Structures are given as C-alpha cells and as structure tokens.
Amino acid sequence: MNGARPPVVRRAPGKLFVAGEYAVVEPGGAAILVAVDRHITATVTEPAAxxxxxxxxxxxxxxxxxxxxEGRLDPVGAAxxxxxxxxxxHVVAAVETVARLLAEHGRPELELDLAISSRLHQDGVKFGLGSSGAVTVATVAAVAAYAGLALSAEQRYRLALxxxxxxxxxxSGGDLAASTWGGWIAYRSPDRTAVLDLARRRGVAGALAExxxxxxxxxxxxxxxxALEVGWTGTPASTADLVSGLHRRGPRGTPAxxxxxxxxxxxxxxxxxxxxQGDRPGLLEQIRCARRELxxxxxxxxxxxxxxxxTALCEAAEAVGGAAxxxxxxxxxxxxxxxxTAHGGTTDSGTADASPDIDQLRERWAAAGVRPLALRPALEGNEE
Incomplete structure (x- = not known):
C-alpha cells in the first residue's frame, strides 16, 4: 500500500545531578544522576516541501x-x-552527527521535517533540567530511527556525546546518559578530547565501536x-559559564x-x-557530604x-529531617x-504518599521564594 510514512516520535527525559557535579567534568570523573518525568519530544516526518x-x-x-x-546544515532564509x-x-549537531554515520555507509543526505517540543521549559524559561542534553538524545534517536538505524542505548548515547x-x-555528558538510560544512574565521563579525536581518525562508526x-x-x-523533592530558585544559571569559571579561578591540579x-x-x-543496599540514612548522609564538599x-x-x-532550600530540607x-x-x-518517608507508608523512591515532612518542606520553600516542582524519577529512558 502506498502512502506517507508514519511519523517517528522519540522522547527523552530531563535530568538532575544527585552528586559529583564539577568532578564529573574531568575524564573518568564520577557522578550520580536521576532522570525526571518531564521530557523533550522529537517528531520526524517526511519532508512536506x-x-x-x-x-x-x-x-x-x-x-x-x-x-x-559539504556535510553541514545551513539555515536558508532565516531572519x-x-x-x-x-x-x-544541539538539534542541528545531532542531525549532522547521524548524517555523518549514514554517509560513512554510503547513504544519501537526510531529507526530513523535524519538530521539537519541550516540557523542560515554561514560557521560554529553563528550569535547569538538562534541556540541551535531552533534545540531543531525542533528536539522535528520532532521526536514526527514521533512517532505519537499529541502535543500542549505548550507541545512541555515543552519537549524542x-x-x-x-x-x-x-x-561531562552525564545529562546525555540520564536522558538515554533513565532512572538513577552512576556515571563516569569519557575523555571527550580523545573521543572526538577517535571520531576524526576512525569515523563515527569507529567511534561507536571502540x-x-x-x-x-x-x-x-x-x-x-x-522521596525526591525538587525546588526551583527562579534564577536560570549557565553550567558552561560556571564550569569555565572553575578552570579559570581554580585550574586543574590546584589543592582545592x-x-x-x-x-x-x-x-x-x-x-x-x-x-x-537500600540504605536510606546512609544515602542522606552522603547527600549532606556532597553539599559540604561543594x-x-x-x-x-x-x-x-x-x-x-x-542555601534557604537546603536549610529548609534539613529543618524537616531531609538532606539537600x-x-x-x-x-x-x-x-x-x-x-x-518510610514511616508515612512510602514504598517506592520518588513516588511518596502524602507526608507531613514533604508538606512542611514545600511550605518552607514557598516562604523562601523557592518554587516546588512536581517532578518524579523517570524510570524509563530514551527507548527505541
């Protein structure tokens, strides 16, 4: 039967760092992240015109x-x-990277329509949930699927990286990993300079294999x-600027x-x-240690x-027995x-029943000008 191909739709969750930020930007540095249940969606259709x-x-x-x-995308007629x-x-880079892989296999240049929608923003304001990473992962997955590439989760992550x-x-690529695998993850960052050099020497296909x-x-x-609770300060921040500031003011190798x-x-x-080990008190103590080290x-x-x-967000959590x-x-x-919140009948991380501690925390946050976000761990990642 002839007719238009059905749309290919892929989505990727946002993320939050739990521990290890700033350390994970170094090659081999470790972090823990959690994917959250707000997503970016990429929809690919046949080109309309x-x-x-x-x-x-x-x-x-x-x-x-x-x-x-010459293998790169240029905007036509943009004001x-x-x-x-x-x-x-990030969308363009993702499309170009998949196109490089296809070109290595003798495939023609991609022609398609791609639409992106985001729930990681509101009224154009980002919440700091890894929108750049999520849109990269969703775009790679949607474009690759549209092109007929059967990729594993790790191959999708590698293309996104x-x-x-x-x-x-x-x-670090930690946001890409959380958006790809979902749930709570332990992550170590690759040496990005070495990875880019590998792709230059061996091509994208070689970089996926080695x-x-x-x-x-x-x-x-x-x-x-x-229970995981998330508060938004109302002030967007630039991760790239802060990481650059670390290297400017405290170069790699300084005692601090x-x-x-x-x-x-x-x-x-x-x-x-x-x-x-399911050790709730032990995990809370490590979150406190992570805060002190930061x-x-x-x-x-x-x-x-x-x-x-x-600071107010953290102190409010401590006041109700939590760690932040x-x-x-x-x-x-x-x-x-x-x-x-186990004493309140909670049975699953991040999906707590109503808890007086949670209610008190949200009230304290609101009083301090911190907006509680209705987020839960997204146990699924970016799946084919």
Missing amino acids: GPGVLLSSDLAAAPVRWRWR DPARTRRELA LASAGLDPKG PWPGFAVRRLPPVPGL HRRYTAAAEDVVRAAAEAFE ARLDDAVGLGVFTPAL KPSGAGGGDCGIALLD
Whole structure:
C-alpha cells in the first residue's frame, strides 16, 4: 500500500545531578544522576516541501529550512541566522552527527521535517533540567530511527556525546546518559578530547565501536521509602559559564580542586553503595557530604554555587529531617532534597504518599521564594 510514512516520535527525559557535579567534568570523573518525568519530544516526518531539513521548535522563533552544504546544515532564509544557529545548535549537531554515520555507509543526505517540543521549559524559561542534553538524545534517536538505524542505548548515547562535545567538550555528558538510560544512574565521563579525536581518525562508526577512555554507566535501584523533592530558585544559571569559571579561578591540579575531586569520588562511591543496599540514612548522609564538599570548593574558588535561594532550600530540607544540595553547577536553577518517608507508608523512591515532612518542606520553600516542582524519577529512558 502506498502512502506517507508514519511519523517517528522519540522522547527523552530531563535530568538532575544527585552528586559529583564539577568532578564529573574531568575524564573518568564520577557522578550520580536521576532522570525526571518531564521530557523533550522529537517528531520526524517526511519532508512536506523542498530539500534539506525543516526544523521547528517551540523554543525557536519560527520554522526554518536547512540545506546541506559539504556535510553541514545551513539555515536558508532565516531572519537572524546567528540567533537561529544558537537556538537550534544541539538539534542541528545531532542531525549532522547521524548524517555523518549514514554517509560513512554510503547513504544519501537526510531529507526530513523535524519538530521539537519541550516540557523542560515554561514560557521560554529553563528550569535547569538538562534541556540541551535531552533534545540531543531525542533528536539522535528520532532521526536514526527514521533512517532505519537499529541502535543500542549505548550507541545512541555515543552519537549524542559526539554531537554535544563537538559544540562544547567541557560538558561531562552525564545529562546525555540520564536522558538515554533513565532512572538513577552512576556515571563516569569519557575523555571527550580523545573521543572526538577517535571520531576524526576512525569515523563515527569507529567511534561507536571502540572503547572510550574513562566511560562507564550503570543503573542504580530506587531506594524504597525515599522521596525526591525538587525546588526551583527562579534564577536560570549557565553550567558552561560556571564550569569555565572553575578552570579559570581554580585550574586543574590546584589543592582545592584536587581535594574536591577526591572527596566527590568517595561520596559518589558511598552513595552508589547506599542505593544498592537500600540504605536510606546512609544515602542522606552522603547527600549532606556532597553539599559540604561543594560549599568548601565554592568558598575556596569563589564560583557562586550557593545563592541565597539555594542555601534557604537546603536549610529548609534539613529543618524537616531531609538532606539537600544544589543540583548541577549551582548559581541558580534547581536544588534537590531527599526525605526518608518510610514511616508515612512510602514504598517506592520518588513516588511518596502524602507526608507531613514533604508538606512542611514545600511550605518552607514557598516562604523562601523557592518554587516546588512536581517532578518524579523517570524510570524509563530514551527507548527505541
């Protein structure tokens, strides 16, 4: 039967850092992350008109058609080409990376329409849930599936990392891993410089097949009786700027940075063991350790990780018996709190029944100007 191909739809969840931010940006650095149940969705359809790739997004001003020129996409007829490139940089990089893999197999240039919709923003404001990573993962998965590529989760992650690192090799890729595998994960970042060099020497297909220095990922089991609460400070932050600030003010190898990286390694290892053993008190203590080590690094280097709102967020959680910290680079965006609610009848991590502690925490956050976000762990990742 003839007719148009059905749309290919893939979605990817956002993420939050639980422990290890700033340490994980170093090759082989460790972190724990959790995927959250807000997603970015990528929908690929046959091209309605014209060659190339038509990109539309609820985060961009208007749909724009992009034409292929020597393996790269260029916007055609955009009113502000520079702004268009900024708005869609991760989407374009993801499409180009899949196209490189197809070209290595003798496949023609992609022609398609791609639409992006996001629940990681509200009214154009980001919450710090890893939108760049989620849109990269969703785009890779949707475009690859449309092209008929059968990829494993790790191959999708690797394509997304190649796309993301081509834009900024400082990013750890932890957001990409959380968006790919979902749930709670223990992650070690690959050496992005080595990975990009591998892709240049061996091609994208070679980079998908060979071992990546430093990289490791595994799922962690949810801890029964533990609730995840997320608060948004109302102030967006730039992870890239804060990470760059770490390297400017505290270069790799300084005592403060060495101490933090070693301490974060210990915290992540102990926290992962607590997840695997279902040890609620032990995990709460590691979250407190992670907060203290971040504060120590912040004091030594002057990054501005702890804003007044993030400090209030943490103190409110401690006041009701929980443990809290900034999630990610800090300086704004979100903080997380973990609460032991087993006494209230909770049976599954992140899906707690109504709890007086949670109610009190949300009230304290609201009084401090912190907005509680209705988020839960997304146990599924980006699946084919």
